[in-house]
Amino acid sequence: MPTRVLVAKVGLDGHDRGIKIVARTLRDAGMEVIYTGLFQTPDTVASAAIDEDVDVVGLSMLSGAHMTLAPLVVKALRDRGSEIPVVVGGIIPDQDADELRSAGVAAVLGPGATADAVVSTVESVVR
Amino acid sequence: MAGAPKDEWQERYGSSRQRDVPFATMSGIPLEPVYGPADAEHPGVFPYTRGPYASMYRSKLWTMRMFAGFGTAEDTNERFKEIIRAGGDGLSTAFDMPTLLGLDSDDPMSLGEVGRCGVAIDSLADMRDLFSGIDLGSITTSMTINSPAAPVLAMFVAQAEETGVPRRAIGGTLQNDILKEYQAQKEFVFPPRQSMRLVRDVIAFTAAEMPRWHSVSISGYHIREAGSTAAEELAFTLANGFAYVELARQAGLDVDAFAPRLSFFFNAHIDFFEEIAKYRAARRIWARWMRDRYGAHDERSMQMRFHAQTAGVSLTAQQPEVNIVRTAVEALAAVLGGTQSLHTNSMDEALALPTEKAARIALRTQQVIAHETNVAHVADPFGGSWFMEELTDEMERRAGEIFDAIDAMGGGSMLEGCIKGIEENWFQGRIADSAYELERAFNAGERVVVGANRFLEGNEEGFGDILRITQEQEERQRARLDSVRRDRDDAKVAEARDRLAFEAADPEANLMPALIDASHAYVTLGEMMSTLGGVFGRHTEVPSI
Numbered sequence: 001m002p003t004r005v006l007v008a009k010v011g012l013d014g015h016d017r018g019i020k021i022v023a024r025t026l027r028d029a030g031m032e033v034i035y036t037g038l039f040q041t042p043d044t045v046a047s048a049a050i051d052e053d054v055d056v057v058g059l060s061m062l063s064g065a066h067m068t069l070a071p072l073v074v075k076a077l078r079d080r081g082s083e084i085p086v087v088v089g090g091i092i093p094d095q096d097a098d099e100l101r102s103a104g105v106a107a108v109l110g111p112g113a114t115a116d117a118v119v120s121t122v123e124s125v126v127r
Numbered sequence: 128m129a130g131a132p133k134d135e136w137q138e139r140y141g142s143s144r145q146r147d148v149p150f151a152t153m154s155g156i157p158l159e160p161v162y163g164p165a166d167a168e169h170p171g172v173f174p175y176t177r178g179p180y181a182s183m184y185r186s187k188l189w190t191m192r193m194f195a196g197f198g199t200a201e202d203t204n205e206r207f208k209e210i211i212r213a214g215g216d217g218l219s220t221a222f223d224m225p226t227l228l229g230l231d232s233d234d235p236m237s238l239g240e241v242g243r244c245g246v247a248i249d250s251l252a253d254m255r256d257l258f259s260g261i262d263l264g265s266i267t268t269s270m271t272i273n274s275p276a277a278p279v280l281a282m283f284v285a286q287a288e289e290t291g292v293p294r295r296a297i298g299g300t301l302q303n304d305i306l307k308e309y310q311a312q313k314e315f316v317f318p319p320r321q322s323m324r325l326v327r328d329v330i331a332f333t334a335a336e337m338p339r340w341h342s343v344s345i346s347g348y349h350i351r352e353a354g355s356t357a358a359e360e361l362a363f364t365l366a367n368g369f370a371y372v373e374l375a376r377q378a379g380l381d382v383d384a385f386a387p388r389l390s391f392f393f394n395a396h397i398d399f400f401e402e403i404a405k406y407r408a409a410r411r412i413w414a415r416w417m418r419d420r421y422g423a424h425d426e427r428s429m430q431m432r433f434h435a436q437t438a439g440v441s442l443t444a445q446q447p448e449v450n451i452v453r454t455a456v457e458a459l460a461a462v463l464g465g466t467q468s469l470h471t472n473s474m475d476e477a478l479a480l481p482t483e484k485a486a487r488i489a490l491r492t493q494q495v496i497a498h499e500t501n502v503a504h505v506a507d508p509f510g511g512s513w514f515m516e517e518l519t520d521e522m523e524r525r526a527g528e529i530f531d532a533i534d535a536m537g538g539g540s541m542l543e544g545c546i547k548g549i550e551e552n553w554f555q556g557r558i559a560d561s562a563y564e565l566e567r568a569f570n571a572g573e574r575v576v577v578g579a580n581r582f583l584e585g586n587e588e589g590f591g592d593i594l595r596i597t598q599e600q601e602e603r604q605r606a607r608l609d610s611v612r613r614d615r616d617d618a619k620v621a622e623a624r625d626r627l628a629f630e631a632a633d634p635e636a637n638l639m640p641a642l643i644d645a646s647h648a649y650v651t652l653g654e655m656m657s658t659l660g661g662v663f664g665r666h667t668e669v670p671s672i
Binding site: 011012013014015016017019020021023024025027033035036037038039041062063064065067068069091093110111112114115116 | 224225227228230236237238239240243244308312313314315352353354440443444445477478479480558559562563566570579580593596598667668669670671672
């Protein structure tokens with residue numbers, strides 16, 4: 001069974017270059033990738049992740065709202081009794097990455113993360 | 128050789144005003160304003176490949192227009208004043224995500240987004256604070272806003288009217304380029320045709336009442352940042368420009384009544400010569416299409432003027448100081464390509480919004496180019512280079528193929544072609560494919576990015592302070608909005624919103640007067656947009672990777 005990934009844009013950030021590249025990269029690595037489209041809320045992402053029975057959720061966040069919204073996605077999943085890991089990628093300063101991990105985010109991919117790093121990070125949080 | 132391009136140029140150059148600096152090299156060799164044989168293309172002469180003006184930077188350097196915005200209007204007002212103190216001579220406003228999408232700061236969807244990547248503007252009160260103490264008569268301002276461009280322009284006008292500045296005297300630029308939002312930037316709200324009605328209203332209103340205002344800044348920047356090639360940036364942007372021209376003509380406007388107030392905004396990416404060729408081709412294509420296809424007679428309708436910004440996507444989070452070098456090279460390309468204004472990115476922008484110091488260094492980069500290098504003395508210095516002329520022709524040829532495809536999609540209409548291309552994800556798909564190809568080349572090591580896939584020594588070193596936007600700023604903005612809602616006259620708000628809804632339902636009505644009146648009544652941006660949304664509906668994009 002290939003790894004199933006939901007990649008999502010939460011909040012108001014329309015920058016979708018990164019998420020599309022990540023989606024294609026994961027697909028080329030043999031994973032099944034579902035893209036939510038733009039302007040999702042923590043609740044719609046959590047519901048989609050559970051409905052689609054994915055192994056991991058990837059959030060792409062470039063608008064600076066990651067500290068508020070990423071933990072809410074984790075919470076929305078846990079409130080629904082799901083342990084699906086959440087990976088956050090985007091413009092995430094190092095200091096914020098530590099806090100996000102404390103808030104239950106499984107892994108953080110900062111600017112400049114390579115394709116290999118994206119694939120191996122997703123694989124590592126699923127195992 | 129009467130009528131040769133050089134004679135025409137000479138006449139125009141002779142009547143231009145020159146800056147009071149010695150036009151010579153550092154060692155004292157005198158420099159001509161432009162070089163080339165008499166029958167070659169010349170700046171200020173159709174088709175303007177070599178520049179829109181005969182004297183170019185000899186008359187006036189480009190405007191150093193720095194893009195800024197974060198937190199509340201007061202925070203951004205302080206940064207604006209710092210830019211002006213440091214010698215910047217143009218302002219450009221970056222709005223936060225809620226404002227870009229026409230949502231108030233207290234909307235549930237705005238949570239965590241207020242003031243984060245731009246300034247939060249909810250009402251006339253914020254607009255007033257944003258420009259407080261800044262003389263809008265001596266410095267022009269640009270506003271990067273699209274879906275809510277009409278309401279934000281209305282607030283700007285209301286703010287100016289409050290301070291006694293009449294509409295006729297207000298100068299500035301509104302981005303108001305909705306087509307590229309669907310194609311690339313993705314901050315859309317209403318469906319394309321309803322959005323285009325608002326663009327039309329702004330063009331018609333400003334053409335009639337605000338002669339110093341640039342109604343649309345047709346933007347390739349975001350298309351390129353989203354991953355397009357240079358030729359796609361060139362072609363999609365100009366195609367969008369042609370679409371706005373057709374839109375305004377359909378509304379009954381004479382092309383020369385509005386086209387001189389259209390301006391452009393291009394990326395300045397890292398491939399030095401290709402960028403310069405792109406700007407040269409852009410000017411030539413615009414001039415020819417405006418004259419031959421759209422029947423412009425006024426030269427100003429054919430003279431493309433543009434703003435440039437260095438490429439955000441070229442910046443790396445690794446060894447951020449190296450970004451100063453990238454930005455300098457990109458800025459130089461924009462200047463040698465004849466830009467009318469320029470924003471230089473800061474070294475720390477792959478990490479966060481820039482600190483004051485980083486933004487100052489970015490401005491200093493322009494000042495070094497402008498005042499130390501002497502590159503501004505001679506117009507289009509690469510003109511006549513076999514390489515540059517060939518590359519310019521090739522950019523024009525590649526753009527031409529794309530125009531043909533769009534024109535065919537629209538059945539002979541660029542306006543319809545652009546809308547159909549959006550609805551069918553044609554633009555979005557091409558941009559995503561080009562972005563992925565660039566990424567593939569990067570991952571394969573074919574495209575070198577210093578510090579990212581080669582020359583990694585030093586990546587482990589830390590970088591200094593970055594700008595932090597706090598949740599406290601979001602709270603402060605919500606509190607401001609609360610007080611605006613408390614202090615205003617609710618009856619006037621309701622009346623203004625009713626009128627707006629009524630006029631929105633009439634496709635012939637121009638909505639600008641109703642929006643300006645609503646601004647004066649402190650109707651918030653979110654309320655105006657939600658009133659319009661009740662009539663126009665909402666756009667959703669079919670997700671595709």
